[in-house]
Amino acid sequence: MHTFISRNPTQTKKLAKKIRDLYPNHNLFLLSGDLGSGKTVFAKGIGEMMGINSRNIKSPTYTLVHEHKPVAKRTALPKLLHADFYRLTVKDDLLMESVNLWLSEKGIVIVEWPEIALSDFQKPHLHITIEETGENVRQIKIIERL
Numbered sequence: 001m002h003t004f005i006s007r008n009p010t011q012t013k014k015l016a017k018k019i020r021d022l023y024p025n026h027n028l029f030l031l032s033g034d035l036g037s038g039k040t041v042f043a044k045g046i047g048e049m050m051g052i053n054s055r056n057i058k059s060p061t062y063t064l065v066h067e068h069k070p071v072a073k074r075t076a077l078p079k080l081l082h083a084d085f086y087r088l089t090v091k092d093d094l095l096m097e098s099v100n101l102w103l104s105e106k107g108i109v110i111v112e113w114p115e116i117a118l119s120d121f122q123k124p125h126l127h128i129t130i131e132e133t134g135e136n137v138r139q140i141k142i143i144e145r146l
């Protein structure tokens with residue numbers, strides 16, 4: 001388990017890139033944390049590293065998933081599926097199948113609010129918890145599940 005401290009949103013984005021380097025074999029990121037803790041900021045960091053314009057990465061709370069492709073037809077780069085299960089009240093099998101399909105196609109998947117299906121996600125994955133510990137301060141804890 002790794003724990004990091006971030007003192008501003010830019011540091012959180014940089015940390016996302018660092019975590020990607022620390023765990024290069026992980027393509028599934030589960031992001032837990034209260035409303036406004038910084039899950040989407042973290043997702044923007046992953047997206048930037050993948051060549052995706054992070055302005056397009058917004059919390060997909062109302063649509064459940066957003067698909068992103070790298071700019072400039074850099075097709076060798078993986079695609080990103082950014083999901084948010086906040087509004088799910090029961091586990092959605094179709095959505096879980098989309099996650100698995102995306103991973104089987106070598107894409108990267110980020111899921112905010114994964115709690116409703118936590119034990120059903122395929123392994124390996126990284127479970128990342130972001131906690132607000134002060135104004136602009138976030139503790140970011142990484143659990144690797146193999």
Ligand SMILES: Nc1ncnc2c1ncn2[C@@H]1O[C@H](COP(=O)(O)OP(=O)(O)OP(=O)(O)O)[C@@H](O)[C@H]1O
Pocket residue numbers: 006007008009010011012033034035036037038039040041042059061112135136137138
């Ligand atoms: N160190 C920090 N890291 C990340 N975000 C921070 C930090 N300090 C302040 N913030 C602010 O906290 C907010 C985090 O918002 P964000 O949308 O990423 O939260 P979220 O966890 O995705 O929330 P939701 O559950 O509503 O989707 C932003 O307004 C950001 O500017």
Ligand SMILES: [Mg+2]
Pocket residue numbers: 039040059060112
């Ligand atoms: Mg969000």
